Amino acid sequence: MNSEVANVITKTISNHDEELRSLSLKIHNNPELGYEEYKASALLADYLEDKGFAVTRGAAGMPTSFIAEFTNGKPGRRVAFCSEYDALPGVGHACGHNIIAISGVACAIAIKALLEQNLLGGSVSLFGTPAEEGGNGKGRFLQNNDFQKRADVALMIHPAPVDSIVGPALAIDSAEIEFFGRSSHAAHFLARAVTRTQLVELKSKLEKCFEAAAVATGCQVKISWLPQGPTEGLCYKQYMEEEGVMFPSPEKASEITSSSSDFGKVSYALPSIQPAYKIQTEGPNHTISFEQAARTKNAHVATLRAARSLAKTAATVLLDSNVYKEALEEFKRGKSQ
Ligand SMILES: [Zn+2]
Numbered sequence: 001m002n003s004e005v006a007n008v009i010t011k012t013i014s015n016h017d018e019e020l021r022s023l024s025l026k027i028h029n030n031p032e033l034g035y036e037e038y039k040a041s042a043l044l045a046d047y048l049e050d051k052g053f054a055v056t057r058g059a060a061g062m063p064t065s066f067i068a069e070f071t072n073g074k075p076g077r078r079v080a081f082c083s084e085y086d087a088l089p090g091v092g093h094a095c096g097h098n099i100i101a102i103s104g105v106a107c108a109i110a111i112k113a114l115l116e117q118n119l120l121g122g123s124v125s126l127f128g129t130p131a132e133e134g135g136n137g138k139g140r141f142l143q144n145n146d147f148q149k150r151a152d153v154a155l156m157i158h159p160a161p162v163d164s165i166v167g168p169a170l171a172i173d174s175a176e177i178e179f180f181g182r183s184s185h186a187a188h189f190l191a192r193a194v195t196r197t198q199l200v201e202l203k204s205k206l207e208k209c210f211e212a213a214a215v216a217t218g219c220q221v222k223i224s225w226l227p228q229g230p231t232e233g234l235c236y237k238q239y240m241e242e243e244g245v246m247f248p249s250p251e252k253a254s255e256i257t258s259s260s261s262d263f264g265k266v267s268y269a270l271p272s273i274q275p276a277y278k279i280q281t282e283g284p285n286h287t288i289s290f291e292q293a294a295r296t297k298n299a300h301v302a303t304l305r306a307a308r309s310l311a312k313t314a315a316t317v318l319l320d321s322n323v324y325k326e327a328l329e330e331f332k333r334g335k336s337q
């Protein structure tokens with residue numbers, strides 16, 4: 001990646017480190033349940049307005065939502081990030097949405113800085129999405145076409161006990177299936193499951209089906225699973241690895257975490273990624289250990305590192321037409337299955 005772009009991202013996020021830490025702790029100290037996040041959404045909306053974003057509050061009929069937007073008026077692609085800020089009943093911020101909130105803010109101000117310095121054209125928006133836990137904040141934005149109107153790609157990260165490119169969204173692998181025999185032909189195939197573990201099981205079932213079909217028709221079959229993951233997802237992994245993060249295998253990662261997210265809905269509407277990033281924690285998401293971990297300095301540092309990588313991924317999508325084209329192709333393939 002262009003080193004000037006990378007430097008602006010790193011510098012902008014580090015210049016806002018203390019302010020972001022303070023936003024995160026304020027949200028953590030005052031947990032609010034889904035659709036009741038009045039203080040958290042106002043805190044973030046005020047902050048973003050102060051930073052020069054055009055902020056719409058109460059978007060898509062949700063009093064605790066917002067959309068913050070910025071463009072330099074130059075032609076280009078449009079990226080969206082998401083901030084969540086709802087807590088869980090009884091256990092407060094046990095899903096770490098206080099740090100998701102600031103990861104979205106960090107990414108949005110980093111891309112805004114690139115736009116202001118005319119290092120790229122296009123726009124950035126940050127969606128404040130209420131009620132991830134059991135609600136339908138992102139779904140309401142989608143019904144209102146808010147993502148579709150404003151963004152070519154959507155990105156967000158989620159804290160977890162493990163780094164994983166698949167994240168809490170759906171796991172997808174694609175394969176090239178070739179039949180050799182009387183009438184040989186090839187097909188492209190996509191397997192989709194909620195978790196990596198389920199996907200591994202699904203894949204072995206599918207392989208057996210294809211083999212049975214080959215036997216039944218007197219053909220031979222060659223199944224090649226293709227390298228997995230959206231293109232932008234792969235950039236994110238690369239940027240994280242450049243910062244010294246080591247990813248376990250997807251199978252290992254899904255043993256450790258298998259949370260789900262309403263961001264999956266967004267991934268059906270436009271190309272998007274939601275990697276999970278590791279914070280140091282004794283227990284998984286939705287436990288008191290995770291609630292305590294989500295307010296540590298350690299988790300804050302991990303959050304800003306993942307946010308830097310996500311902002312670099314977004315900048316790559318904005319700058320590199322080929323990366324965007326590949327992401328779009330992959331999205332269309334996924335949708336047609
Ligand atoms: Zn959760």
Ligand SMILES: [Zn+2]
Binds near residue numbers: 096097
């Ligand atoms: Zn969550």
